[in-house]
Amino acid sequence: MKLYDAPVAPNPRRVRWVMAEKGITDIEVVQVSIPDSEHKSADYLAKAGLPQLPMLEMDDGAAVTESLAICRYLESRYPEPNLFGRTPEETAVIEMWTRRAEMLVATPFMLGVRLAHPAFAPLETPAPEVAEWNQKTAMNALKVLDRRLGESAFLATERITIADIVAVIGIDFARIVRLRPPEELAHLNRWLAAMRERPAAGV
Amino acid sequence: MKLYDAPVAPNPRRVRWVMAEKGITDIEVVQVSIPDSEHKSADYLAKAGLPQLPMLEMDDGAAVTESLAICRYLESRYPEPNLFGRTPEETAVIEMWTRRAEMLVATPFMLGVRLAHPAFAPLETPAPEVAEWNQKTAMNALKVLDRRLGESAFLATERITIADIVAVIGIDFARIVRLRPPEELAHLNRWLAAMRERPAAGV
Numbered sequence: 035m036k037l038y039d040a041p042v043a044p045n046p047r048r049v050r051w052v053m054a055e056k057g058i059t060d061i062e063v064v065q066v067s068i069p070d071s072e073h074k075s076a077d078y079l080a081k082a083g084l085p086q087l088p089m090l091e092m093d094d095g096a097a098v099t100e101s102l103a104i105c106r107y108l109e110s111r112y113p114e115p116n117l118f119g120r121t122p123e124e125t126a127v128i129e130m131w132t133r134r135a136e137m138l139v140a141t142p143f144m145l146g147v148r149l150a151h152p153a154f155a156p157l158e159t160p161a162p163e164v165a166e167w168n169q170k171t172a173m174n175a176l177k178v179l180d181r182r183l184g185e186s187a188f189l190a191t192e193r194i195t196i197a198d199i200v201a202v203i204g205i206d207f208a209r210i211v212r213l214r215p216p217e218e219l220a221h222l223n224r225w226l227a228a229m230r231e232r233p234a235a236g237v
Numbered sequence: 238m239k240l241y242d243a244p245v246a247p248n249p250r251r252v253r254w255v256m257a258e259k260g261i262t263d264i265e266v267v268q269v270s271i272p273d274s275e276h277k278s279a280d281y282l283a284k285a286g287l288p289q290l291p292m293l294e295m296d297d298g299a300a301v302t303e304s305l306a307i308c309r310y311l312e313s314r315y316p317e318p319n320l321f322g323r324t325p326e327e328t329a330v331i332e333m334w335t336r337r338a339e340m341l342v343a344t345p346f347m348l349g350v351r352l353a354h355p356a357f358a359p360l361e362t363p364a365p366e367v368a369e370w371n372q373k374t375a376m377n378a379l380k381v382l383d384r385r386l387g388e389s390a391f392l393a394t395e396r397i398t399i400a401d402i403v404a405v406i407g408i409d410f411a412r413i414v415r416l417r418p419p420e421e422l423a424h425l426n427r428w429l430a431a432m433r434e435r436p437a438a439g440v
Contacts, residue, residue: 083385084337084381090329092325092326092329093326094326096326096329096330098329098330098333099333100332100333100336100337102332102336103328103329103330103332103333103336104329106328106329106332107325107326107328107329110325110328111325122295122310122313122314123295123296123297123299123310125306125309125310125313126293126295126299126301126306126307126309126310127299127301127306129303129305129306129309130301130302130303130306133303133305133306134287134303137344141340141344161366161370163364163366163367163370164366164367164370167364167367178287182286
């Protein structure tokens with residue numbers, strides 16, 4: 035297997051975090067420079083189809099982009115610790131919270147950064163109103179996570195799962211535009227501090 | 238199992254379409270009226286956590302919202318025909334195309350309708366610039382699907398999968414704001430006509 039990786043961007047960080055939680059060290063990692071447009075080279079596009087990172091070349095030689103598809107595939111090869119669920123019922127609850135974390139918080143924060151911050155202007159046409167709507171949407175949705183974390187140690191279950199990893203990486207990325215969870219969201223901030231103390235948070 | 242369902246909305250339709258493809262007829266279906274705010278009642282929220290539809294009460298009694306979590310769970314109970322993948326590699330490719338269909342096309346079309354159309358004003362504060370950005374983003378991303386459908390009968394594999402269902406329901410929903418794939422996207426229109434002819438399309 036070979037992983038194509040890039041720094042700063044939130045989606046490649048999901049894969050690195052999952053690899054760190056699982057102690058995966060035997061996959062070759064290739065750095066791809068987004069500022070140098072290496073993800074738009076003919077060679078890269080021939081494999082990935084779209085200028086997206088991360089990308090994983092799987093055991094059968096096929097390449098797959100999309101961070102969560104890659105993470106779920108890694109779990110099939112490195113099952114422990116389990117991050118996606120051990121039974122169909124648990125898998126469904128984890129997928130529900132992963133989707134809520136992504137669609138309510140991580141994706142709007144990502145758009146709220148990429149469409150607003152001047153550093154991204156070479157990659158994406160700025161759209162200030164759209165960025166602002168997304169930032170507000172994500173900040174507002176943090177209350178949903180806080181409420182959940184008042185009744186559960188982690189978002190989906192009593193142990194860390196892919197849902198927590200998606201959520202914290204989305205929240206971390208928003209620091210680029212100086213957005214942070216308000217202090218009154220005490221459950222969220224307790225969980226966030228615990229997530230950031232994990233060794234995997236350093237990836 | 239008990240499914241909480243609603244008409245018109247695209248996410249409940251994903252579950253109905255999957256049930257139709259699999260011939261599932263033995264799950265009790267309860268209609269929830271969004272115009273009457275039944276999805277915001279105390280009883281409903283106690284189960285769902287958020288005012289979201291669809292919701293499935295699973296075999297173990299737990300309730301799960303999020304259409305794709307529900308559909309994957311249904312596949313664990315009704316495996317045939319397979320819609321999510323038979324091997325880890327195939328599952329990864331299907332999840333990649335499902336995410337592309339959702340994030341590039343279905344979600345922006347959904348926001349492009351809900352934030353623009355007067356019928357949704359009671360549910361969502363209109364935001365015309367954000368709606369327009371989302372509509373343009375989705376219309377532009379149809380080219381990605383068209384290119385893929387020039388090399389494959391269906392989006393992820395040579396057979397129908399959940400990726401196709403997510404894509405066609407997103408495209409169908411955009412008809413509310415009179416957006417349709419341009420005629421020059423011949424591969425996409427060939428596939429769209431085939432998808433709309435399936436018995437499951439009537440759900």
